[in-house]
Amino acid sequence: xxxxxxxxxxxxxxxxxxxxxxxxxxxxxxxxxxxxxxxxxxxxxxxxxxxxxxxxxxxxxxxxxxxxxxxxxxxxxxxxxxxxxxxxxxxxxxxxxxxxxxxxxxxxxxxxxxxxxxxxxxxxxxxxxxxxxxxxxxxxxxxxxxxxxxxxxxxxxxxxxxxxxxxxxxxxxxxxxxxxxxxxxxxxxxxxxxxxxxxxxxxxxxxxxxxxxxxxxxxxxxxxxxxxxxxxxxxxxxxxxxxxxxxxxxxxxxxxxxxxxxxxxxxxxxxxxxxxxxxxxxxxxxxxxxxxxxxxxxxxxxxxxxxxxxxxxxxxxxxxxxxxxxxxxxxxxxxxxxxxxxxxxxxxxxxxxxxxxxxxxxxxxxxxxxxxxxxxxxxxxxxxxxxxxxxx
Ligand SMILES: Cc1ncc(COP(=O)(O)O)c(C=O)c1O
Numbered sequence: 594x595x596x597x598x599x600x601x602x603x604x605x606x607x608x609x610x611x612x613x614x615x616x617x618x619x620x621x622x623x624x625x626x627x628x629x630x631x632x633x634x635x636x637x638x639x640x641x642x643x644x645x646x647x648x649x650x651x652x653x654x655x656x657x658x659x660x661x662x663x664x665x666x667x668x669x670x671x672x673x674x675x676x677x678x679x680x681x682x683x684x685x686x687x688x689x690x691x692x693x694x695x696x697x698x699x700x701x702x703x704x705x706x707x708x709x710x711x712x713x714x715x716x717x718x719x720x721x722x723x724x725x726x727x728x729x730x731x732x733x734x735x736x737x738x739x740x741x742x743x744x745x746x747x748x749x750x751x752x753x754x755x756x757x758x759x760x761x762x763x764x765x766x767x768x769x770x771x772x773x774x775x776x777x778x779x780x781x782x783x784x785x786x787x788x789x790x791x792x793x794x795x796x797x798x799x800x801x802x803x804x805x806x807x808x809x810x811x812x813x814x815x816x817x818x819x820x821x822x823x824x825x826x827x828x829x830x831x832x833x834x835x836x837x838x839x840x841x842x843x844x845x846x847x848x849x850x851x852x853x854x855x856x857x858x859x860x861x862x863x864x865x866x867x868x869x870x871x872x873x874x875x876x877x878x879x880x881x882x883x884x885x886x887x888x889x890x891x892x893x894x895x896x897x898x899x900x901x902x903x904x905x906x907x908x909x910x911x912x913x914x915x916x917x918x919x920x921x922x923x924x925x926x927x928x929x930x931x932x933x934x935x936x937x938x939x940x941x942x943x944x945x946x947x948x949x950x951x952x953x954x955x956x957x958x959x960x961x962x963x964x965x966x967x968x969x970x971x972x973x974x975x976x977x978x979x980x981x982x983x984x985x
Contacts, residue, residue: 600963600975600977603963603975604975606965606972606975607972607973607974607975608971608972609971609972610970610971610972611865611934611946611965611967611970611971611972612865612946612970614865614965614972616865616866616867616880616881616946617864617865617866617867617880617881617882617885617886618864618865618961618963618965619862619863619864619865619885619957619958619961619963619964619965619978620862620863620864620865620948620964620965620967621845621861621862621863621964621965621966621967622861622863622930622933622967622968623861623966623967623968623973624968624969625859625860625861625929625930626656626844626845626861626862627659628859629843629844629845629846629858629859629861630659630660630663630844631663632858633646633826633840633843633858634663634664634665636826636827636830637826637830637838638664640830640831642830642835642836642837642838643665643666643667643836643837643838644660644664644665644666644837644838644840645665645666645667645668645669645688645819645837645838645839646660646665646668646669646839646840646841646843646844647668647669647670647671647690647822647839647840647841648668648669648670648675648679648841648980649669649670649671649675649841649955650841650842650844650845650954650955650958651841651844651845651958651964651978652675652678652958652959652978652979652980652981652983653958653964653976653977653978653979653980654678654679654681654682654683654684654979654980655682655966655974655976656844656976657679657682657684658682658683658684660844661684661685666686666837667684667685667686667687667688667710667712667837668684668686668687668688669687669688669689669690669819669839669841670687670688670689670690670980671689671690671691672689672691672983672984672985673689673693673698673701673702673705673985674980674983674984674985675689675980675983676689676702676705676709676711677701677705677983678979678980678983679709679980680705680708680709680711681708681979682979684709685709685710686709686710686712687705687709687710687711687712688712688713688714688736688738688775688817688819688839689702689711689712689713689714690714690740690775690777690839691714691748692714692715692716692720692748693713693720693724694720694723696723696727698985699723699724699727700727702724702727702728702735703727703728703731703733703735706728706733706734706735707733710736711735711736712735712736712737712738712772712817713735713736713737713738714738714739714740714775715737715738715739715740715759715763716739716740716741716748716749716750716759717759718758718759718762721737721759721762721763721766721769722762722766724737724768724769725766725767725768725769726768727768728767728768728769729766729767729768730768731768733768734768734769734770735768735769735770736769736770736772737763737769737770737771737772738772738773738774738775738817738819739756739759739760739763739771739773739774739775739815740774740775740776740777741756741774741775741776741800741801741804742776743776743777743778743797743798743800743801743804743820744778744780744781744793744796744797744800745777745778745779745780745797746780747777747779749776749777753803753804753807756774756804756807756808757807757808757811757813760808760811760813761811761813764813771813772815772816772817773815773816773817773818773819773836774801774804774805774808774815774817774818774819775817775818775819775820775839776797776800776801776804776819776820777820777821777822777839778793778794778797778798778820778821778822778825778829779822780793780797781793781794781797781824781825781828782822782823782824782825782853783824783849783850783853784824784853785852785853785854786854787827787854787855790824790825790828790853790854790855791828794825794828794829795828797820798820798828798829798832798834798835801818801820801834801835802833802834805818805834816836817836817837818834818835818836818837819835819836819837819838819839820832820835820838820839821835821838821839821840822838822839822840822841822842823840823841823842823843823846823850823853823856823858824850824853824856825838826838826840826843826856827855827856841955842954842955843856843858844858844861845860845861845862845954845958846858846859846860846861846862846926846954847860847862847890847950847951847952847953847954847957848890848891848893848894848950848951848952849890849891849952849953850954851894851926851950857926859926859929859930860926860927860929860930860950862950862951862954862957862958863930863934863948863949863950863951864881864885864886864893864948864949864951864957865946865947865948865949865965866879866880866881866885866911866946866947866948866949867879867880867944867945867946867947868913868941868942868943868944868945868947869943869944870943871941871942871943874915875914875915876912876913876914876915877901877912877913877914877915877941877947878910878911878912878913879910879911879913879947879949880909880910881893881909881911881949882906882907882908882909882910882911883906883907883908884908884909884960885909885957885960885961886906886911886949886951886952886957886960887951887952887953887956887957887959887960888906888952889952889953889956890952890953891952892904892905892906892911892952893906893911893949893950893951893952894927894949894950894952895913895947895948895949895950896927896930896931896934896947896948896950897925897927897928897931898931898939899939899941899947900915900916900917901913901914901915901916901941901947902914902916903949911949913947927950930948930950933969933970934948934970958978958981959978959981959982960981961978961981962977962978962981963975963976963977963978964976964977964978
């Protein structure tokens with residue numbers, strides 16, 4: 594957590610060129626991010642679907658506010674800790690998709706209802722009864738969204754009968770309001786071939802609609818039917834019966850999603866790093882590492898015109914090696930950023946600043962206290978990633 598003094602000192606970078614920021618630092622190009630937001634909104638509006646973007650990606654109230662101002666129906670988040678900072682930032686409709694189980698967290702959820710229209714996903718009677726008890730005792734209402742499994746085999750009830758039981762209970766218990774269902778097709782979002790993704794996700798959506806129809810037939814018609822991520826927005830966004838989708842990464846993008854066919858958003862997020870050692874002719878060492886960029890989806894990319902390849906990553910080092918080849922297919926989507934941060938003809942040396950593309954934007958964001966918002970290569974804002982580290 595930053596002190597006010599630290600934040601003020603970072604704010605001295607506002608108005609300065611990106612290259613002057615101390616590294617490693619998380620950078621977003623506002624124009625590209627806003628184009629991504631607008632593209633998603635246009636697509637969903639055309640299909641008469643709502644957008645409930647997932648804030649686990651950015652964990653930044655300023656960005657959630659931009660999403661709401663652009664017409665999102667609400668914000669999705671993973672944890673009660675994230676929900677608290679979003680509500681403090683003025684987000685008036687929040688869905689927590691992960692379980693809120695302990696008494697302490699349920700009491701925090703109860704308190705949150707005074708700031709936002711709160712909905713929590715549940716998948717068990719025990720959890721539902723606990724939420725109802727605490728909400729009722731405190732005289733508040735918490736929205737309930739039943740999580741149903743549609744093939745991902747993570748959380749979520751596995752059968753229509755269980756969903757019916759829960760819907761019955763949620764409609765009867767005090768302190769809670771049955772709002773609908775959500776099913777996340779997490780096993781589909783990274784399938785690279787669009788055809789294959791369509792095939793697998795259509796089975797998932799059939800399952801989601803089966804839940805929806807059975808609940809409706811039993812008198813529990815869900816107002817919310819929520820699904821979808823960045824990799825499936827095109828498919829969930831056109832699927833009959835779904836009311837809103839929950840993509841997160843589309844605003845930033847990353848090297849993994851870049852390989853997912855049809856997910857055509859611009860890379861807006863980079864980690865700025867400095868070359869701190871040049872021990873051999875073709876080897877450059879920079880000051881980012883696993884403490885400033887996550888690695889679970891692989892090594893980062895560099896901008897195409899640098900012709901550098903990341904070959905190794907440790908805590909505060911990434912090894913970049915010159916490579917003679919030209920643009921790889923996966924890097925074509927970086928054209929805009931390459932133009933913006935212009936590395937063509939640029940002679941690399943000690944202290945040179947290099948933009949890296951994270952392999953996973955969500956977990957990389959979670960490593961940073963601040964996000965530098967930039968426009969045309971100049972810092973316009975320094976945002977606190979206030980939800981960073983708020984797992985609990
Ligand atoms: C419940 C839920 N919804 C949506 C998403 C989509 O996120 P993204 O668009 O970043 O893939 C996720 C990703 O983990 C998720 O867990």
